[in-house]
């Protein structure tokens with residue numbers, strides 16, 4: 001782990017040149033290297049009613065890295081991801097124990113503003129879910145609900161976000177068409193653009209490419225590669241090759257527990273646990 | 286064998302459909318046929334564009350439906366203005382905010398509201414709403430357009446609420462989640478995503494509510510005071526087209542101009558409701574195409 005952190009520091013110095021300018025966590029000021037860690041969970045349990053879905057997960061997610069989350073179906077990947085921006089709040093009867101800190105702040109502490117948390121931690125869903133609005137309005141939505149009125153600013157931001165999501169070229173002449181006229185892959189990139197428009201720090205992606213064909217999947221993967229320069233990304237995937245290709249770190253979940261978490265290269269070549277190896281090599285799951 | 290059955294079922298449905306059309310055309314033909322004789326004595330221009338309705342005058346009979354048209358429009362639009370925000374607000378509350386317990390209590394109450402006979406609502410208009418309006422605005426009596434609007438709004442509410450609520454409920458959860466994940470509040474999500482996505486259903490609910498309000502007779506008859514003069518505001522007593530027909534058709538001598546003219550009023554009413562339905566249908570279709 002120590003080695004990992006060293007590497008992150010180096011990358012970070014390189015990174016700050018691309019003008020991201022994210023404030024480091026409060027811990028950084030205390031010189032605890034916490035600025036590298038964007039999200040930290042500690043002994044995190046999650047319950048649907050009486051059923052426990054996440055068991056005592058302690059895990060750090062690093063800044064400007066892609067963290068892949070893998071594991072068999074039903075092991076709690078989505079639940080874990082949705083805990084990080086409190087999307088699970090909308091489900092009745094859920095409950096947590098332990099801590100989730102983002103930039104050193106406990107996001108489940110009383111009085112936390114969930115709305116601004118979600119602005120900071122964006123999300124892309126498994127099934128693309130554009131609004132029944134135009135392409136332009138889909139991307140502008142996050143700005144408008146934030147009370148942005150300046151039209152020039154909005155249209156610049158929409159363009160920049162669509163470019164950021166590698167969709168601009170394909171849609172620049174049809175911004176006023178319905179978002180539903182786009183192909184599945186384009187819709188998913190539109191959802192990514194929509195998330196980018198409000199400038200989150202972290203983007204959570206729950207199997208964003210699972211409904212797409214190989215070409216569209218490749219596009220999304222290239223995009224993620226691009227995005228990690230400016231964002232911290234946590235991505236759930238069922239596709240081992242994909243996890244290996246795009247993530248810097250990989251977390252392996254099983255039955256709600258974090259079984260192993262390490263650099264992707266290590267996880268895929270020399271995992272610490274037999275069960276991880278079995279899963280990755282497709283011997284079960 | 287099953288082919289034959291298929292054909293029989295097909296035929297049955299077609300017959301049903303045809304029957305509806307025949308009844309509709311029949312009503313229309315009856316109204317047209319019975320109102321035509323009226324126009325031997327009244328010019329169409331006088332009928333549609335003058336305000337005074339005074340068919341029993343000994344000096345000079347007058348057959349203008351202007352005041353009635355305005356009265357009907359006022360009461361209906363007033364009802365919509367009251368019922369629309371209330372209905373959508375309630376629908377949004379029930380579909381998105383209320384706890385299951387509250388919903389369980391509220392739904393049957395709203396259904397009961399829909400089942401109250403219009404004469405009872407009219408009664409409430411006389412004994413409850415009327416005096417309240419009179420006191421509030423400091424006028425001698427509260428039997429006026431506002432009273433009618435208020436009562437019709439109550440009658441239209443169950444339709445508006447239940448259809449709008451269904452429409453809001455059928456908005457995919459993925460839209461709601463997308464909106465919340467972008468950091469919008471619950472309230473913003475309802476107003477900016479759910480209501481627009483459910484707009485066609487909400488629109489349909491209002492049109493249905495409006496259809497009911499235009500045609501409603503007993504309530505307005507009882508609660509609006511029924512003065513046949515041209516109203517100048519919502520605190521004036523009004524007499525709608527439906528009230529006029531209900532009041533006069535029972536007593537009018539058959540086959541007189543007055544008798545035929547009342548059918549003419551019915552015809553106008555029929556055409557208006559028909560147009561309202563058609564327009565809402567067109568708007569609905571257009572909107573749905575745009576959303577897809």
Ligand SMILES: Nc1ncnc2c1ncn2[C@@H]1O[C@H](COP(=O)(O)OP(=O)(O)OP(=O)(O)O)[C@@H](O)[C@H]1O
Nearest residue numbers: 048051053071072073074075076077078079080091
């Ligand atoms: N809304 C819910 N209510 C109750 N239980 C739920 C709910 N959502 C998920 N669960 C349960 O929580 C556990 C974890 O589910 P989760 O969706 O997080 O799994 P996952 O790893 O994302 O699976 P998949 O790979 O199939 O998407 C499962 O046992 C599931 O049945």
Ligand SMILES: [Mg+2]
Nearest residue numbers: 077078079206
């Ligand atoms: Mg999942």
